[in-house]
Amino acid sequence: MTGPASSTAKPCSGRARLLVVLTTAGIVVALAEWGSSRVIPPDLAPEAIGRPENVIWIPRLPAELPMDRGGASVWMLGNSHTFALPGLKPDDELRTELSGIVIDRLSMKLTAKYPGVQTNLYLLAYPNFLPFEMLTRVGQMLERGQRPKVVFLGLTFANLARDSRLRHEVYLTYREPGFADAFEAMLVDPTVHADGEILEEVGAQRRRAEHDQEAERLRSDADRLDEQLVTWAAKRLTLIGKSSALRAQAMRKLMGGIQQKWADRQGTKYSYDLIEHDFAFNVKCLKALLRLLKQTGAEVLCYYAPERTDLPLMIDPVRQEAFMAAFNRDAQELGIPVLDARGLVPNEYWGWVEGAPDRSHFTEPGHERLAEFLLEEAEKRSVWKELTAP
């Protein structure tokens, strides 16, 4: 149980052994520290991104939500298809949060078309952004007094069908003072009339937040001191300071490599199960989200996000069609148009992940196509007149 150290090696004294072991360990740590600073690429400088000034990326952490800039606002909700650019050849990193994504292009086109209108475009997006998460973030924006004029809501069926968990960054919204109360009030409003299950989930997240805040309050002085020590060390050691990037690289190499081997054997025919419970909850949240957005007086435009057409669907296509038919009906009742952009982006505009076709992310020309499509469809429906409305 005690490992190699408990052995009794014959040839030299214990002190020599201690010296050899500790020196070797020290050399390994020093080499790793030296090597890690070369493995991790430097952070992208803000000026390299070159995003239009009126595009506001809503940060992942709710506490960092920016103040309302005034003027007319356009919100864009969706998963990573709205912001991530894929790698283009094997071993290329997935590029995210760079310029040239759909919202940037939409902003430039809008500015060119309506030069006199002061418009701000807000991107509320996460990878696999789920309806309960969307509902929470929209609730937070409304609670802060922000009101949209136009909302684009991009949906991917694969996201709705399997999962309904709240990610940590979005959960943190429930730790903001007063948020849960205000959000509950929005949801029970007769025009929104959210399902009881959604209210239960809000209550559960509120209790979780209270519990965590109590634990935070009871944190010992030793823990606080340790936090300072780690912060101090992180500034001096790459192994700690850049640990999340190093972890990501290690996981990509190890798990990604094994998964790729598995995927190669499976081909592209692998399909995921639809999880009834999560799917039903997501649909309820989606309906509540539409009603909540409509209640603000905004023009809402839904679209089914682009998909590759050269690969089999990951989730039961029959259920997908059934969902779309039902959702279209619900949206129609609220006067919300639903666009089908699934076949919009040609297959050659999509990226690659470690040598396999990427199902989730398309390249800059794909983003250009989507921006053009949304602009035109909104124009057809006279949505943009909302921007100049008082």
Next chain:
Amino acid sequence: MRFNSLIFLAFLAIVLLAVWLTPARARRWVLLIVSYLFYASWHWPYLCLLVGSAALTHWGAQWIVAGPPNRKWRGGWVLAANLLLLAAFKYLSWFCENVDSVASWLGWDEPFSVPHWLLPLGISFYVFEAISYTVDIIRKRERIHSFWDFQLFIAFFPKLIAGPIMRAKELLPQIENPSTRLGSVTFLDGLWMIASGLFIKIVLADGLAPEVDQAFSRPFEGIGTVDAWLMAVAFGLEIYFDFSSYSRIAIGSARLCGIQLVDNFNYPYSATSPVEFWNRWHMSLSRWIRDYLFFPLLGRKATLSAMCRAALISMTLCGVWHGAGWPFVAWGFYHGVLIAGYHVLTYRQRQADAMPPLEANALPLRQAGTVLATFALVSLGWLLFRSTSLTQAAGLLDRALKPWAFSYRALSGTFYLQTTLLVLATWAAPFAARRVTALVGADENGPRVGYALWLAQGGLLGAMLVLCLIYLRGQTAFIYFQF
């Protein structure tokens, strides 16, 4: 102060300097002061509780010894006082909640306002040590030690929060006769235990924890059969890595202070029966349960019914010891059923052959089968342990045992992959350890092999430290801290 923190490593370094620069006869005072500081760093008012509990037990022991030869009567009072302490801090809120629930179900006003006291860290562990000492005094197997040495026995910082649960006869002689020097092999041994413990906690246990937490926070209605088994196995691994890593760091830290603690884990997932599992899992608690609950409940005649009854009662109490909640009670009872079932299956064979059953001299294939069966049964139990309510536990068990009804898969492929790799590594670990021990212990190895082994050990130590630095994510507590 958590073991998996930089502040603890700094604290340990200062403690070691202070301990080894102090003359041997005064070392116990240094250890006592730093142990009190260690405990107070979490929540200082509860230091009084720790000191008071130890003092109560020590004075109680003196009172028992000064009394009549039959020590049971006075001993009973001291035991009751210790149990009362545990009950008040650990079980009172749970008791009040249950009474309130029953009252509201009957339509009455809720009679209690539930007290929300902070659970004193390590109370289950140090109260059990106090109880074992008191019982040993009643049985005349232990003598009265000095007051401050007894305080150090209870408060010795490496094992204070989550064990190993020590006996007075194991620790007090080491306190009274401290070792005079710290040998380089002992130093390296302690360092190795700490580094490997940190690696297991930070990289393995904390690596699994987010996925496990996410899976258990999902509504169980969305969980399929294979998912439920994955959750059971993954949590089983997480708690094993988490707790065994704590024990390794505790044993290593104590060794650096010149004190030997007992082992707490011996590859439990390689056990071939539920009884063997408990001889390998949380060993210091298992022998406590065996010596102070199971044997007294068994009585003089080890009949099958007496064995089953003793197993059921003692394991249910073991479940209650782990936490105040019905899922823990169910988990303890479940293990009682497993052990009783094992006794039923093997009783006749043992009576006839007077030899250990099933696993003894088993063929490799049969042995692998018994390991797998034990692993599956133990894993199923973890669903009870980890669930936050009986409803969730029942829902997950239902899914785990009905593959025809819940054939879908909801959890991520990465989680499956990660857990599979870790299970294989856990099963391979005892074989690897045996090979390494054989290699380093072989006399025919020349000096070159010796040097190569040292270099390999150094390289491994360095690699573990590097991974610990990379995987140090925020401040994560050990699971057993809540018990």
